[in-house]
Amino acid sequence: MEPKADSDQISLLRESFNINFKRGNPVIALAGNPNTGKSTVFNGLTGLKQDTGNWPGKTVTQAQGYYTYQNQDYILVDLPGTYSLLANSTDEQVARDFICFAQPDATIVVVDATKLERNLNLVLQIMELTNNVVVCLNLMDEARRKNIEIDVEGLSQDLQIPIIPTVAPKKIGLEKLKDKIADIVTGRIKVTPKQIKYSSQIEEAIEKILPDLEAILPDYINSRWVALQLIEGDNSILEAMQTYYPEQIVKEITANLQSEVKAGGAF
Known part of the structure; x- marks a missing residue:
């Protein structure tokens, strides 16, 4: 079981990131490499219900949006596009710090199905930081056009996290993504990512x-x-x-x- 801060600690931590939320509304982080269609996923999930500003103390733009699913309001926080969480840049530091300290109830990692091997680096790093991870396997139509076949179920079993295929511009798979997030947030499923073993x-x-x-x-x-x-x-x-x-x-x-x-x- 992944330890969580109590509700007061979570509220204070989230407020320090300028997150506009009401207590009881789950906060979902949206991460991914640049050019994976992350912004399209964000827009597809939230529509016009969005606010923009800057991350505290940074010149990096912050976007957060809102959606309702099964009578529950969710806050979706769009993290800067990054290739890693190594904090070598301001964008990487913002993404890392939010997942680490703001304790999102779940983290969606958007990956490009045509560049899966490259994108999995970020997925593996986020799996080490938090349990509640779901992969949004985007651009599946492009992968099919390029005759790229992905064993989604096999990859999900290998990583031990949910993977939802999507075509975000057409909103294909986004309802399934919302459903999986709801399963994680409500505890209907418990995600235990595979722990990477080093030397x-x-x-x-x-x-x-x-x-x-x-x-x-x-x-x-x-x-x-x-x-x-x-x-x-x-x-x-x-x-x-x-x-x-x-x-x-x-x-x-x-x-x-x-x-x-x-x-x-x-x-």
Whole structure:
């Protein structure tokens, strides 16, 4: 089971990202590489019910929209198009921080069916960060035109996440996508993405520092994912924590986290 922050923590975290939501309305993140048709999926799901602005402290445009399904209102947040969550750019940092700290109730990852291998890199990274992931396999008409065959069921079983084929301009598959999101949000289905196994050296480093990370970090943050970021030398995650966590938690993290990682042999 994926740990979650309590409702008050979630509300405060989401408000810090300028998300206009009412308590009880699920928040859904929409992620994907550039040129996958993500904007078309966003428009197809939300229609004209959209607001735009900027992400807090950034010049990156923020778009959020709204749709109703089975008498439930949903907030859809369109994340910047990115190829990864490695925080090498402002767009990547915004996408990573929102999924990590705003705790969306589900994350849709839009992929181009004609460039599946390339797009799966982002899918795998998001699977490491959050459990509630569904892939929107878009541009299926283009794939058929190019004689590309995709074993959707087999890929879903391999990744252990739902995959919904779509043709967003024609709104084909979008109702099934809404239905799957509703299943995840209501708990009718529980998603447990396949955990990626790394080399024995990396896995040993993770195991050494994981207990200390779990003792320091809030329980709704994926400690294994944080360990991987630190092993990769990505200290920007520590900077992000200073923005979204109370000061006393930040002090404990910054006082102990890096020493624990070094003790684990990660650096």
